[in-house]
Amino acid sequence: MAIRRILIANRGEIALRIMRTCRHLGIETVLAVSLADKDSVPARFADRVVCIGPAKSTDSYLRAETIVHAALAVGADAIHPGYGFLSERVQLARLCEDNHIIFIGPTAIQIEAVGDKLRARAQAEAAQVPVVPGGAINTLAEAQALAEIIGAPLLLKAVGGGGGRGMKRVDRLDELPAALELASAEAGAAFGDARVYLERFVAQGRHVEVQILGDGRGKVVHLGERDCSAQRRYQKLIEETPAPHLSDSLRHDLHNAAVRLSESLSYRGAGTVEFLVDVERQTFYFLEMNARIQVEHPVTEAVTGIDIVAQQIAIAAGNGLNLNQSDVHTQGWSIECRVNAEDPDRDFQPSPGLVRQVQWPAGPGIRVDTHIESGSKVSPYYDSLLAKIIVHASDRSAALALMQQALSHTHLQGITTNISFQQRLLSDPDFVAGGVDTLFITRLLSHTN
Amino acid sequence: MSLTTKEIDQISQLLQDSAFDELHLELDGMKLSLRRAGAGFSEQRREPTPSTPAAPMLSPPAPAPTSTTPNPPPAAITLDPNQEPVTAPLLGTFYRAPKPGAAAFVEVGSEVDVDTVVGIIEVMKLMNTVRAGCKGRVTAIHARDGVLVEYGETLLTVARIS
Numbered sequence: 001m002a003i004r005r006i007l008i009a010n011r012g013e014i015a016l017r018i019m020r021t022c023r024h025l026g027i028e029t030v031l032a033v034s035l036a037d038k039d040s041v042p043a044r045f046a047d048r049v050v051c052i053g054p055a056k057s058t059d060s061y062l063r064a065e066t067i068v069h070a071a072l073a074v075g076a077d078a079i080h081p082g083y084g085f086l087s088e089r090v091q092l093a094r095l096c097e098d099n100h101i102i103f104i105g106p107t108a109i110q111i112e113a114v115g116d117k118l119r120a121r122a123q124a125e126a127a128q129v130p131v132v133p134g135g136a137i138n139t140l141a142e143a144q145a146l147a148e149i150i151g152a153p154l155l156l157k158a159v160g161g162g163g164g165r166g167m168k169r170v171d172r173l174d175e176l177p178a179a180l181e182l183a184s185a186e187a188g189a190a191f192g193d194a195r196v197y198l199e200r201f202v203a204q205g206r207h208v209e210v211q212i213l214g215d216g217r218g219k220v221v222h223l224g225e226r227d228c229s230a231q232r233r234y235q236k237l238i239e240e241t242p243a244p245h246l247s248d249s250l251r252h253d254l255h256n257a258a259v260r261l262s263e264s265l266s267y268r269g270a271g272t273v274e275f276l277v278d279v280e281r282q283t284f285y286f287l288e289m290n291a292r293i294q295v296e297h298p299v300t301e302a303v304t305g306i307d308i309v310a311q312q313i314a315i316a317a318g319n320g321l322n323l324n325q326s327d328v329h330t331q332g333w334s335i336e337c338r339v340n341a342e343d344p345d346r347d348f349q350p351s352p353g354l355v356r357q358v359q360w361p362a363g364p365g366i367r368v369d370t371h372i373e374s375g376s377k378v379s380p381y382y383d384s385l386l387a388k389i390i391v392h393a394s395d396r397s398a399a400l401a402l403m404q405q406a407l408s409h410t411h412l413q414g415i416t417t418n419i420s421f422q423q424r425l426l427s428d429p430d431f432v433a434g435g436v437d438t439l440f441i442t443r444l445l446s447h448t449n
Numbered sequence: 450m451s452l453t454t455k456e457i458d459q460i461s462q463l464l465q466d467s468a469f470d471e472l473h474l475e476l477d478g479m480k481l482s483l484r485r486a487g488a489g490f491s492e493q494r495r496e497p498t499p500s501t502p503a504a505p506m507l508s509p510p511a512p513a514p515t516s517t518t519p520n521p522p523p524a525a526i527t528l529d530p531n532q533e534p535v536t537a538p539l540l541g542t543f544y545r546a547p548k549p550g551a552a553a554f555v556e557v558g559s560e561v562d563v564d565t566v567v568g569i570i571e572v573m574k575l576m577n578t579v580r581a582g583c584k585g586r587v588t589a590i591h592a593r594d595g596v597l598v599e600y601g602e603t604l605l606t607v608a609r610i611s
Contacts, residue, residue, distance in 0.1 A: 004470075035601060051599040052540045060600070065573040066540050073542065073597040095573070 003027055003078045003102060003317045007071040008046070009092070010082030011061065013369045013388060014293070015042040018080050021309040030074045032067055034060035036379045041371045050074060055381045061085045064092040071101050078102035078316060080309075084383070087292040088115055104316040106268045106291045107216070113265060114289040117159050118197060124286040127264040129257045132276065132285040134199025143180055146198050147173055153201035156183040160191030167234070169201060204437045206277040207231065208243045208284070210258035211300045213311050215321040216268030222255045223300045223308075224330050230425060232348065232441045237418075238425060239296035240335040241303055243277075244396060244434030250277070254284055261289065270297075270312045279437055295338070295388065298367060302334035302392035333399040334392045337407065337422045339370075341384040344421040352380040356414035361406035365392045378415055386417065396434060400426060452481065533583045533607045537598040541570035541577065545594045553594075559587045561607055568592070568604060585609040 005028040008015050019029045019042065031046035036055035043049045050070045053060030060066075064086055071079050079101055081087035087105065090112050096103035105111070114120045121131050133150050136159075137143040147154055152173055158166030168183040170176055180196065188194035211223040227243035228236045243251070258273035272294050274287040297308045306328070315321060342348040355376045360368045370387035372378070378386065389406050393399040407423050428444060430436050452460075464472045464483050474481040537543070545553040545568050555567050561581035568579045585607040592604040 050540065050597075051601055053600045065575065069542070069572045070540055070597070099573075 001077065001102065001318060003313060005030060005074070005076045006078045006080050006104070006313070007032060007050075007067070007074065007076040008042075008080050008082065009061065009067045009086055010080070010084070011037050011040070011042065011371075011382065012385065013371045014082040014295070016045055016371050017369050018082060018309050019045055021307055021313070024307075025310060025313065027313070030070075030076055032061070032070055034381075036377075036381055041373055041376065048074065055379060057085065057381065064089060064095050067092065068095045068099055068101060071096075072099060076101065078104050078313075080104040080312070081292065083292050083295055088290070090115065102316050104269065104312050106265075106271065110265055110267060111291050114271075114291050117157065117161070117288060118195070120289055121197075121286070123264065124261055127257075127261045129261045129286045130284065132199040132202070132287075134197060136195070136197045137180075140177055140180060143176060143198055144173070147176055150198070150200045153203065155199050155201040156180060156196050157199065158183065158187030158191055158193070159195035159197060160187065160193035165234070166190060202276055202278045202280075202285070204279040204439075205229075206243070206279060206435065206437050207236075207274065207287075208246070208254060208277050209272045209274040209290075209294075210254055211294070211297065211308070212258050212262045212267065212271050212273060213308075213315065213321060213323065214262050214265075214267035214269065214271065215315055216266060217320070218263055218266045219321050220259050220262040220267060221321065221323050221325045221328055222259050223304050223306060223328055225251065225254055226294075226296055226299055227435075228296060229436050229438050230431065230440060231438055232445075236296065236338065237422065237441065238335065238337055238431075239299055240333070240396075240399070241299045242330065242333070246277070246435075247282070250282065250284065257284070257286070261286070269315050270308050295385070296336050298369060298388060298390040299334040299336045302367065302390055303330040303332055304328055305331075332392055332394050333396045334390060335399045335403050336388050336390045337403060337426075338385055338418075339387040339389060339410065339412075339422070340418045341378045341386050341415050342418045343416040344418050348418070350380065350384045351416040352378045352384075353415045354378075355386075355412055357411070358413070359409065359411040360387065361389065361409040363406075365402055366390070366406050367392070372412075386412070400432065457481070531609050532588065533585060533609050534603040535567060535579070535581055535583075535605045535607060537570060537592070537600055537602045537604055538579065539570055539572060539577060540600045541572040541598065543579075543592045543594065543596060543598045543604060544569040544571060545590070545592075555581075555587050555590075555605070557587050557590060560610075561585060561587060570598065579604065581607060583607055583609060584611075 006022055007030045008018050009032050022029045028047045030048045031042055032052045033043050033049050034053055034055050052066050086092040088111055090108050093103045093108035093111050118136050124131050154170040156168040166187050168179050170179045183196050184194045187196055206229045208225050208227050210225045212220055214220040224241055225243050226239050226241045228239045230238035254275055261273055270293050272290040275284045276287050277284045301308055341351045343351050355372055357374050367390040368387055372386050391399050391402040391406055393402050404426055407419055425431055461483055472483040562584050565581045566578050567581050570577045570579055587605055588608045589606040592598050
């Protein structure tokens with residue numbers, strides 16, 4: 001079915017990013033906005049806006065029925081959920097299916113299969129994708145027995161968690177009873193699901209993920225990997241592709257594992273399979289699958305020249321996948337820095353407010369995905385992402401130099417940002433050498449304090 | 450230049466036979482905008498579906514609904530201090546009566562109290578009652594029956610009685 005009008009159920013830079021591709025494809029856009037976003041840059045870019053509720057996202061962006069009602073009322077053929085909010089909620093995908101609206105994403109069943117960590121793990125094992133040693137636990141006795149086998153340090157994870165939320169590290173086995181009780185209570189409160197599982201904590205791990213596209217009928221291609229190890233409290237700050245210093249065989253195995261898992265699901269749309277690369281053992285484990293577009297998708301677009309949003313729309317419209325694996329070629333190196341409204345000197349506290357003046361970098365090899373212009377208000381209701389600065393150059397050192405140059409030409413007045421911290425990360429000798437692990441930023445900050 | 454009625458008929462037939470909802474034509478010194486009835490961004494529900502066959506409808510060449518110009522806020526209504534707007538507490542389809550054919554909850558001139566039901570907003574078949582929220586007399590009804598209202602849109606105006 002042809003898609004002529006899309007309702008975008010998101011906000012900020014990703015809403016604008018999606019609408020740009022829609023405009024390029026000649027598709028009309030209707031943006032669902034909260035009261036706080038009515039005058040935003042994305043709202044002005046949209047062909048139409050509908051106000052779906054007050055600023056608080058639980059009363060607006062997280063209301064699946066309201067979104068679907070709005071889509072039906074404006075005659076939209078499809079809904080693009082972006083990332084975050086309702087993008088991985090089974091409810092929205094199912095409501096779309098029941099009301100003959102195209103959901104630009106995987107099927108409700110696929111979201112369910114990968115959204116539940118235990119089911120995703122089982123799915124990965126069935127597809128012969130390695131998983132971190134560990135498993136589900138129902139009682140303290142089970143947890144202790146399993147912990148004895150795996151050995152400390154351990155990680156307790158909420159089954160319903162994600163994005164780094166709902167995790168607890170256990171360094172000694174005698175800490176397990178108290179940690180389990182706390183993790184279970186927290187998981188119940190935060191995700192409405194008190195189930196937890198236990199796994200090996202990899203002391204030196206890198207976060208490497210593989211972008212895939214599936215046609216929903218079993219055909220899957222990968223668009224290479226991204227290294228997102230530069231994280232603070234599980235929040236990614238810098239992403240790059242290719243992942244530095246991976247052996248060809250490990251890289252190849254990562255790609256194939258992602259494709260195998262996605263094929264086993266007959267996955268539909270764009271997805272990302274996240275892996276933990278165990279640096280010591282030179283192996284990798286499946287972490288989770290994200291059934292949506294990722295924040296960091298532009299680095300993949302830079303090196304492949306493939307518009308991932310356009311692919312999502314084509315697949316959703318039933319046009320299948322117009323790419324074979326042999327059509328995917330990567331060129332050069334791409335790095336993304338997230339510019340957040342956070343104060344690095346105050347433990348990265350959010351810094352909402354009025355952006356009086358802004359200057360974004362420009363020039364060959366520089367892309368800025370943002371919804372912020374001079375006069376924009378950064379609302380305290382939403383996450384603090386202001387912009388993604390993406391550079392593309394012939395190799396890693398050229399990309400690093402270009403990113404430094406781009407950041408030095410980025411100026412925001414009125415709010416505090418993490419730009420100076422990003423510059424510090426980029427010039428750190430370990431980061432310059434490449435291939436840092438996920439504790440890189442934690443170590444850097446502990447040296448400072 | 451100008452177009453004859455017959456030529457406009459022919460152009461509208463073109464739109465009717467096409468897969469498009471709108472047609473914008475600019476010729477020397479004149480603009481013609483055609484839009485299918487029920488298409489565009491007016492209320493268009495896919496179910497229950499019994500709708501009249503789409504027929505092209507002449508509309509003034511005023512701002513096209515799909516233009517890229519900034520969106521006007523929905524129904525911003527200026528009021529004197531005694532006039533209280535009753536706004537939509539959520540997005541949905543507004544109904545003035547409890548069921549089709551029944552008398553409207555309120556009419557212009559009706560007296561209302563804080564808890565008086567003034568309409569229903571339906572969201573995916575879930576009916577939400579809208580209450581006046583103030584004491585007074587209805588002076589205007591802005592929202593049309595069976596039409597999408599956005600969050601915060603003014604549904605009706607009540608002149609306060611103290």
